[in-house]
Amino acid sequence: MIASAHSADEKVYEISELSNEVKELRSAFVDGRSKLMRLKMESTIVKKVEEKGLEISTTPPKKIKVKARD
Amino acid sequence: MAQKRTIKRFEIPANRGNVYSADGSLLATSIPKYDVAIDAVTSSDKNFKKYIKPLCDSLAAFTGKSSGSFEQKINKARQTKDQYLLLARNLSYTDYMRFRNFPLLKLGAIRGGFVYDQKTKREHPMGGIAERSIGYERIDENGYATRVGIDGAFGKDYLRGETGSRLKQKIGKGEWKPIRDVNEVEPKDGYDIYTTIDVNIQDIAHHSLLGQLEKYEADHGCVVVMDVKSGEIKAISNLGRNKIGKYYERLNYAVGESHEPGSTFKVMAMMAALEDKVIDTSTIVDTKNGRKYFYGRTISDSHHGGYGKISAAKALEVSSNIGLATIIDENYSSNPEKFLKQLRDWHLDQTLGVSIIGEGKPVIPKPGDKIWSKNALPSMAYGYNMQLTPLQTLAFYNAIANNGQLIKPRFLKAVKEFDRDIEVFEKEVLVNKLCKDETLSQIKDILKNVVSRGTGKKLYSETFSMAGKTGTARTDYADIEAWKEDPKYVSSFAGYFPAENPKYSCIVVIHKPSTKVGFYGADVSGPVFKRIAQKIYTDTPLIDQIQTGDYNNELIANDFEKFNSISNKYKTIMPNLIGMPAMDAVAFLENMEVDVNIKLNGNGVITSQSVSKNIKLKPNQTVVLEAS
Structure with missing residues (x-):
């Protein structure tokens, strides 16, 4: 009885530690995700490659599909 | 009386749902944020004297403000017996952990005077973009709600979820143990919303x-x-x-x-x-x-x-x-x-x-x-x-x-x-x-x-x-x-x-x-x-569709045949390349069974070769080709 009460207490500590870890990971995830979202936006990329002399093409890419003759 | 002190009903807040864009990018989500303060009175004189300077240096390094201004503030708080001097607001968990490890604060609540307050904040990973349309829902202390955008409009029906509750009994280390093994009221997490935003x-x-x-x-x-x-x-x-x-x-x-x-x-x-x-x-x-x-x-x-x-x-x-x-x-x-x-x-x-x-x-x-x-x-x-x-x-x-x-x-x-x-x-x-x-x-x-x-x-x-x-x-x-x-x-x-x-x-x-x-x-x-x-x-790519053609061109077929027959015959012996297009000649030498160094001058038809035909090639030998 006492043993299982103690083991239940142990579990509570463990859960609280784990849920803190979840919080930390979640927070780290959102931080990372925010950074990524901003980095991958076209406007950011355009600014970054500007110094290299690259700019957005004014014509769309051409996709050539080759269809095999039957 | 005793029971009141050791048993308490805890609210279990539901996690608010996320708001996503059409392609699944995160537009709004809830994360824990922390306010950190210091109880300037609780620490012993010895600890306070010893750690105040390093603490202020750490604070200065974190905020970019001067260490002296923090020292002045904290000293004043200690004099005026201020038990809640706010140090930083809305810290992410990672920053909060940094604060926890600062000198003095490291000693904990009683010995170091570390006070914190955790709350859940709504974050927009896209930043200011579409903030108003993604929106938020804020409920003030009087229960009045401000509802903005998508997050506001769908808060009640979908995002909010339902708060649960659970009876708990006090155990050591400031923790509480649930009395029953299930929650009295299960919390229900909010649903996620997928918007049409691209x-x-x-x-x-x-x-x-x-x-x-x-x-x-x-x-x-x-x-x-x-x-x-x-x-x-x-x-x-x-x-x-x-x-x-x-x-x-x-x-x-x-x-x-x-x-x-x-x-x-x-x-x-x-x-x-x-x-x-x-x-x-x-x-x-x-x-x-x-x-x-x-x-x-x-x-x-x-x-x-x-x-x-x-x-x-x-x-x-x-x-x-x-x-x-x-x-x-x-x-x-x-x-x-x-x-x-x-x-x-x-x-x-x-x-x-x-x-x-x-x-x-x-x-x-x-x-x-x-x-x-x-x-x-x-x-x-x-x-x-x-x-x-x-x-x-x-x-x-x-x-x-x-x-x-x-x-x-x-x-x-x-x-x-x-x-x-x-x-x-x-x-x-x-x-x-x-x-x-x-x-x-x-x-x-x-x-x-x-x-x-x-x-x-x-x-x-x-x-x-x-x-x-x-x-x-x-x-x-x-x-x-x-x-x-x-x-x-x-x-x-x-x-x-x-x-x-x-x-x-x-x-x-x-x-x-x-x-x-x-x-x-x-x-x-x-x-x-x-x-x-x-x-x-x-x-949007322009799509051109073409069909594979019939390439039964006699000229091409003959050329290919010729190339093929030479390459099958000459594996280690120098062939006659004069008259051959430079492009073919180089490809030819590169594909031989012996590795030679090729030097090509010009790019038309081969006019001379440094090694005459039918000579056996040695590995790493240099062959100079002159082309028109």
Whole structure:
């Protein structure tokens, strides 16, 4: 009885530690995700490659599909 | 009594759902944030003396403020017995952990005076982009809720979830142990919401609007992009200017702001007249010399000297106020109801009923109203004496693009619990067919001509097509003298692209651009529209489909045969390469079974080779080829 009460207490500590870890990971995830979202936006990329002399093409890419003759 | 102290009912807050974009990018989510303070009284003199300096150095390193100012503050707090001196607000968990490990604070609550407060905050990973439309829900201490955007509108039904509760008993280390092994009330996490927002289009819309607002030092503006067939809003951006001239998502102008639309409404007026067959596109209207009296009031055209006698279609292309006012006044003044009924049938007098809270109400006056007069009808013909929100105007233009079917603009795709659909939103048709196909094609032709040769011709592009209507409306003109001193306009552009088989409709409205820079709809708002259209055009690959041909060319076959026979014969012995194209000769040597270094001068046909034919090649030997 006492043993299982103690083991239940142990579990509570463990859960609280784990849920803190979840919080930390979640927070780290959102931080990372925010950074990524901003980095991958076209406007950011355009600014970054500007110094290299690259700019957005004014014509769309051409996709050539080759269809095999039957 | 004892039980009260050791047993407590704990609320278990539900996790609020996330808001996602159409492609699954995170737009809003909840994360824990921390406020950290120090109890300056609790620590012992010894510890306080020992750690105060290093603590302040750490704080200085974190905040960038001087260490001395922190030291002064904390010392003062200790003197005045302040048990809660706030050090930092809204820390992320990672930063919070850093604070926990600062000198003195490391010793904990009792010995170090570390005080913290954890709360859950709503974060927008995209930052300021579309902030107003993604929105939030805030409930103050009195229980009053502020609901903004999608997050606000769907908080109660989907995102919030249900709070649970659980009885707990106190155990050591400040922890509480649940009494039963299940919660008394299970918390239910909120559902996730998938919006229709396309992050890429949103990004472009936001930045091109921002660019124009800055260029024209305008007060505020908005842009909305809508998918023609489904009514899904792909992008919505609302930017307003603050005191220091910076722009941020201030109010949801696109949804909430009813204003006089000006010339973009001429399209509705013209369409009504065409549908009623009171005019034809070729009916001649006399726009005089740019000034005309209507019931004791002058209506004028912006083009100096006027347009004279022009066709009805041309009147819309060049956006003649007199032209449209004349058409509507001549044909409907004896029976305004006929015109008004048309507008009502087109749903223009009602809100669209979009999901975001606070949609502006349209104003379409009728006889008997305070703002009705003999001049009401000709004024309405060019978008005055009435009000619409940008979104309502857009929905109408979208209907033109969508073959006359008016659909409700939609912000939500689905509500999900993980990957299970809770609710999926389908398109909602408001009016199945606005008008006859004939009227529709006439209007579409005119809208295309506006861009190719009318008021929007600066926007014309050879590579991609678009159709639309410019608008330059006066605003804040109640005091006409003050207005003349400092004229204010609303510049807009509404339309769709491509002109044939439209895919997206779009509206751009910019309020009060600096008239020193410019104010015409085509100059101020048009470029934002064009930029978005161009962006979508350049992002969509052009597909060319070709079939594999029959390559039974004798010349090629012979060449190939020759090459093949030499390469099968000469594996380690130098062949005669003279007369062979350099490209083939190099390929040939490279494919031999012995590795040689090739030096090629020139690039035509081989004229000489440093190693004569039939000599056995040694590994790493250099062969020099001269080509013409």
